Amino acid sequence: xxxxxxxxxxxxxxxxxxxxxxxxxxxxxxxxxxxxxxxxxxxxxxxxxxxxxxxxxxxxxxxxxxxxxxxxxxxxxxxxxxxxxxxxxxxxxxxxxxxxxxxxxxxxxxxxxxxxxxxxxxxxxxxxxxxxxxxxxxxxxxxxxxxxxxxxxxxxxxxxxxxxxxxxxxxxxxxxxxxxxxxxxxxxxxxxxxxxxxxxxxxx
Numbered sequence: 001x002x003x004x005x006x007x008x009x010x011x012x013x014x015x016x017x018x019x020x021x022x023x024x025x026x027x028x029x030x031x032x033x034x035x036x037x038x039x040x041x042x043x044x045x046x047x048x049x050x051x052x053x054x055x056x057x058x059x060x061x062x063x064x065x066x067x068x069x070x071x072x073x074x075x076x077x078x079x080x081x082x083x084x085x086x087x088x089x090x091x092x093x094x095x096x097x098x099x100x101x102x103x104x105x106x107x108x109x110x111x112x113x114x115x116x117x118x119x120x121x122x123x124x125x126x127x128x129x130x131x132x133x134x135x136x137x138x139x140x141x142x143x144x145x146x147x148x149x150x151x152x153x154x155x156x157x158x159x160x161x162x163x164x165x166x167x168x169x170x171x172x173x174x175x176x177x178x179x180x181x182x183x184x185x186x187x188x189x190x191x192x193x194x195x196x197x198x199x200x201x202x203x204x
């Protein structure tokens with residue numbers, strides 16, 4: 001008898017996105033109740049929104065959204081792919097759970113928490129790794145199209161924008177949602193399921 005194929009998730013995130021953060025915490029819960037392997041990849045809201053006509057405040061936020069993803073890519077290039085998830089966890093916790101708004105401070109604290117050189121923070125202000133950043137972003141976005149945001153998740157190779165969640169499913173509830181999502185993803189002609197969102201995300 002052959003072993004059943006292991007379930008996989010490829011997860012593209014920008015640490016600024018609260019919905020990506022909730023979905024990533026869901027995946028963490030799934031890892032505790034299902035046998036899955038997860039790969040973590042950077043995508044960029046700054047890249048996604050290049051050239052788009054945005055409200056001034058959001059335009060400013062997107063213009064300043066390069067730093068953290070640049071630093072994660074720099075860490076990946078210089079210290080290995082194993083740095084990606086710990087940096088995401090550290091940055092996301094600071095932003096979404098602790099309410100830290102100073103992006104430079106988020107970078108500095110996350111690097112320290114992960115035991116990475118403080119000098120990596122310098123990558124935030126340069127385009128030295130933008131080719132790799134754009135390639136990582138394009139790998140994810142090319143699977144779902146340009147009219148989406150974060151997160152992009154590929155379930156056993158089939159990618160979608162989302163799922164978009166406003167609460168973090170826990171334990172077996174998380175596992176059941178995974179089962180349903182992979183079942184949908186396994187049907188090759190399924191593309192879209194959506195309803196209007198009526199509540200903001202909560203991270204507890």
